[in-house]
């Protein structure tokens with residue numbers, strides 16, 4: 001393979017998976033760092049570990065189990081990724097999104113992305129949930145867009161419009177679900193900015209990212225959204241704010257991945273309730 005998975009490879013991976021499960025999902029969910037607990041709510045589950053799937057990368061990050069879970073969530077047939085791939089793990093950007101391409105080949109039309117992210121907007125608090133209204137593809141802006149390389153029109157167009165990346169209708173639905181659960185006070189909406197990682201930001205970098213217009217920062221999601229839209233999927237995304245980025249040298253804090261996972265665990269209940277209700281309300 002050159003830059004980008006070949007169309008035939010994706011069909012082959014999909015055919016392998018279709019032999020391992022009778023579920024035919026229309027909704028794909030990606031669980032962020034420490035947010036995989038949603039997988040426990042999936043009924044009639046068929047679990048396929050990534051290491052059994054041909055050509056699939058391996059999950060190397062704690063908090064990402066490395067399993068595809070097929071089954072029923074709130075009456076909807078879903079495929080859920082317990083563990084995503086990141087560029088900083090050493091995978092080229094295109095490789096991190098192989099599962100999204102495979103989901104489309106399986107019949108998935110709606111993509112529900114979650115992540116753990118650092119808060120850049122000073123009005124945010126740890127534990128808030130941010131609906132992703134828009135993103136900034138920092139790797140893309142500097143030449144590492146996930147769609148770089150030969151384009152196969154069977155996936156999607158060479159030049160992709162991205163002004164409508166995040167589905168407005170699904171965002172509104174998420175807001176009404178949050179209100180119904182009494183979570184509206186911790187619900188935010190904003191711009192997610194992707195950095196390459198694995199370093200967390202310096203104070204100067206956080207200031208820069210904030211000045212760029214970012215409300216939250218993380219090391220994932222954007223490539224998945226772009227690839228989803230490239231193939232015509234509806235995309236919805238939400239971030240759990242697991243820590244606040246330091247915007248001044250007086251409040252310099254050292255974020256660790258353990259902090260990120262700990263907040264994920266602490267907020268898992270609300271996040272799962274919200275995600276479940278959104279799924280229940282979705283028309284697929």
Ligand SMILES: O=P(O)(O)O[C@H]1O[C@H](CO)[C@@H](O)[C@H]1O
Pocket residue numbers: 031032033061084086114115116117197218219220221256257260
């Ligand atoms: O984006 P997810 O996968 O939720 O993970 C986030 O948490 C990790 C850092 O703690 C980074 O991988 C960052 O992107």
Ligand SMILES: Nc1nc2[nH]cnc2c(=O)[nH]1
Pocket residue numbers: 116117118119197200201217218219242243244245255260
């Ligand atoms: N500051 C910061 N916090 C995070 N929490 C999860 N991911 C990130 C990140 O990339 N940066």
